[in-house]
Amino acid sequence: MTGSSSDDSEVPSGATRRSDATRAAILHAARERFAADGYERATIRSIAKDARIDPSMVMRYYGNKEGLFAAAVSVDLRLPDLSAVPRAEMGRALVRHFLRLWEGNGELTAMLRVGATNQAGAERLRDIFREQLLPVVGRVCPDPEQVPARAALCASQVLGMSLTRYVLRFPPAAAMAPEELEAWLGPTLQRYLTAPSP
Amino acid sequence: MTGSSSDDSEVPSGATRRSDATRAAILHAARERFAADGYERATIRSIAKDARIDPSMVMRYYGNKEGLFAAAVSVDLRLPDLSAVPRAEMGRALVRHFLRLWEGNGELTAMLRVGATNQAGAERLRDIFREQLLPVVGRVCPDPEQVPARAALCASQVLGMSLTRYVLRFPPAAAMAPEELEAWLGPTLQRYLTAPSP
DNA sequence: TCTGTGTGCCAACGCCTGTTGACTACGCTA
DNA sequence: TAGCGTAGTCAACAGGCGTTGGCACACAGA
Numbered sequence: 001m002t003g004s005s006s007d008d009s010e011v012p013s014g015a016t017r018r019s020d021a022t023r024a025a026i027l028h029a030a031r032e033r034f035a036a037d038g039y040e041r042a043t044i045r046s047i048a049k050d051a052r053i054d055p056s057m058v059m060r061y062y063g064n065k066e067g068l069f070a071a072a073v074s075v076d077l078r079l080p081d082l083s084a085v086p087r088a089e090m091g092r093a094l095v096r097h098f099l100r101l102w103e104g105n106g107e108l109t110a111m112l113r114v115g116a117t118n119q120a121g122a123e124r125l126r127d128i129f130r131e132q133l134l135p136v137v138g139r140v141c142p143d144p145e146q147v148p149a150r151a152a153l154c155a156s157q158v159l160g161m162s163l164t165r166y167v168l169r170f171p172p173a174a175a176m177a178p179e180e181l182e183a184w185l186g187p188t189l190q191r192y193l194t195a196p197s198p
Numbered sequence: 199m200t201g202s203s204s205d206d207s208e209v210p211s212g213a214t215r216r217s218d219a220t221r222a223a224i225l226h227a228a229r230e231r232f233a234a235d236g237y238e239r240a241t242i243r244s245i246a247k248d249a250r251i252d253p254s255m256v257m258r259y260y261g262n263k264e265g266l267f268a269a270a271v272s273v274d275l276r277l278p279d280l281s282a283v284p285r286a287e288m289g290r291a292l293v294r295h296f297l298r299l300w301e302g303n304g305e306l307t308a309m310l311r312v313g314a315t316n317q318a319g320a321e322r323l324r325d326i327f328r329e330q331l332l333p334v335v336g337r338v339c340p341d342p343e344q345v346p347a348r349a350a351l352c353a354s355q356v357l358g359m360s361l362t363r364y365v366l367r368f369p370p371a372a373a374m375a376p377e378e379l380e381a382w383l384g385p386t387l388q389r390y391l392t393a394p395s396p
Numbered sequence: 397t398c399t400g401t402g403t404g405c406c407a408a409c410g411c412c413t414g415t416t417g418a419c420t421a422c423g424c425t426a
Numbered sequence: 427t428a429g430c431g432t433a434g435t436c437a438a439c440a441g442g443c444g445t446t447g448g449c450a451c452a453c454a455g456a
Contacts, residue, residue, distance in 0.1 A: 018423085019433060038315035040238035044414065054435055059415060115366055116314030117236035122366045129368055148370035152362060153382055156371060160358015164350060168313055168320045170327055172346035173354060183396035184351055188386050198381035216453085217403060242444065252405050257445060 023061055025051040030072035035106035038113040039069065039121060066120065073107050073114075075128055079136045082193075090140060091190025095182050098158050102166060103178070109166050112159065129155055137193065146197060153192040157185060221259055223249040228270035233304035236311040237267065237319060264318065271305050271312075273326055277334045280391075288338060289388025293380050296356050300364060301376070307364050310357065327353055335391065344395060351390040355383060 017023075029050035033042035044065055048055040062068040078101075085093045102108050111128075114121030129151070137151040138144065161181065164173040176184075215221075227248035231240035242263055246253040260266040276299075283291045300306050309326075312319030327349070335349040336342065359379065362371040374382075 017432085022433080038236075038238070040236075041315065043412080045412085053433095055414085056416080056436085057434065060433090065414070113314055116311055116361070117239065125366050126368055149374060149378075149382075152368050152370035152374070155368060156358040156362045157355055157386070158358070159361055159366075160354040160356070163314070163357055163361060164354045168323050168357075170324055170350050170353060172350035176347060176350070180347075180396075184347075184390070187389070187396075188355070191385070192382070198378075198385075215402080220403080241442080243442080253444085254406085254446075255404065258403085263444065 019061070022051070022053055022057065026053065026058055026061065026068070027072045030068055031106055031110060034069060034072060034114060035110035038116070039118040044068070069114070069121075073110050073124075075107055075111055075124075077101065077128065077132045079132055082136055082140045087140075087194065088190070089186075090193055091188065092182055092186030094154065094189050094193075095158070095185045096178075098162075099178050099181060102162055108162065112162060112167055140193060143197075150192050154189050157188050157192070161185060217259070220249070220251055220255065224251065224256055224259065224266070225270050228266055229304055229308060232267060232270060232312060233308035236314070237316040242266070267312070267319075271308050271322075273305055273309055273322075275299065275326065275330045277330055280334055280338045285338075285392065286388070287384075288391055289386065290380055290384030292352065292387050292391075293356070293383045294376075296360075297376050297379060300360055306360065310360060310365055338391060341395075348390050352387050355386050355390070359383060 026047065029047045030042070033047050033050065036042070037046075044058050045055050047068070048058050058068055062071050078097075080093060080097055082090045082093065111121065111125055115125040116122075133151050133155060134147060137154065138147045141147050141150055161173065164170045165176075166174075224245065227245045228240070231245050231248065234240070235244075242256050243253050245266070246256050256266055260269050276295075278291060278295055280288045280291065309319065309323055313323040314320075331349050331353060332345060335352065336345045339345050339348055359371065362368045363374075364372075
């Protein structure tokens with residue numbers, strides 16, 4: 001607010017600050033807390049405690065809680081180009097990709113938890129859907145008018161399984177093996193992507 | 199705590215208290231707030247304000263916030279007996295039932311929002327799954343071992359669509375007509391219920 | 397008419413929250 | 427060695443939270 005901020009969101013490549021370790025620790029702790037507790041219950045104080053620093057450091061480096069969330073959770077789905085895989089296997093490929101993504105990091109769980117209760121979090125998820133999933137579906141769907149609906153259907157099944165498996169932890173959903181999930185959900189997404197409109 | 203409580207959870211049928219209108223107003227406001235804001239951000243103060251009474255009345259009638267939530271959100275899915283519908287139409291019947299349910303009241307949205315961030319809320323949803331969905335699926339699935347997984351798959355698709363449509367409000371999901379959704383999701387649930395294990 | 401119980405409001409409690417500003421310690425450069 | 431910017435700590439703020447206890451009124455049964 002006073003203008004003393006260094007506004008260093010873009011540091012020349014290779015440059016390091018003494019505070020880089022602290023910043024990383026904050027982001028790491030923030031990701032874990034947001035994923036475990038959601039936005040409201042993940043307090044700056046608890047995050048700072050996990051990172052073994054003072055809460056005021058969080059404010060100094062990220063401005064406020066919203067800024068911290070934005071910095072901690074940057075979701076790049078790294079979706080594959082579906083037009084490069086055999087048309088009959090797109091569904092399974094997509095499911096496999098998402099499963100790896102969810103197993104690999106907590107950011108997606110954090111996004112889901114936060115999106116469910118926080119307005120800004122929900123908007124963030126809508127952005128991801130629009131900017132990352134829509135184009136991929138658009139490339140394999142001939143009729144542009146059907147792209148949004150088909151993409152939304154895919155999202156509903158993927159997010160639904162993530163919700164029941166990682167957030168709500170329904171025992172059967174949490175217990176299923178990835179290959180099993182791929183075999184069940186693959187054909188569903190395949191149909192949403194390629195079946196004629198019902 | 200002092201013993202002055204009337205402990206009147208069970209009032210003889212037909213008996214009315216002067217406070218019944220107030221109690222109803224509290225529950226109504228609580229349902230709306232929990233659905234709109236989730237557990238943490240739906241404050242007792244805001245609920246009381248909506249109901250135009252003092253926050254202390256909420257405490258008097260429902261003990262504490264958890265008690266209020268339990269009283270406000272009692273989910274009975276009223277699932278149909280699937281063995282009574284033609285086997286080929288079970289999927290669509292289930293989807294149609296859930297869509298009506300979601301459109302009709304905010305309790306399910308509240309449960310979903312709360313379940314995503316609150317431990318007790320998630321457990322509540324697991325209870326509903328176990329006590330209400332599992333038996334229904336069990337009745338139409340010949341192999342008892344497959345029942346939990348198939349039911350979880352159905353839940354994942356139904357909850358996923360509810361999430362993207364009512365909570366995250368992905369525009370394409372929110373815009374689709376119920377009949378359209380039924381046509382898309384019906385075959386998915388049908389497969390989860392009846393297709394041979396992959 | 398008196399009395400007791402249910403109903404409601406008010407003010408306050410202790411705690412936790414995000415956020416701020418002042419103050420000290422380090423490490424580089426001149 | 428002096429000076430300066432950065433890194434970090436500490437204590438406090440204003441406000442919101444769930445929750446509590448006391449007090450005032452209304453209405454029923456005696």
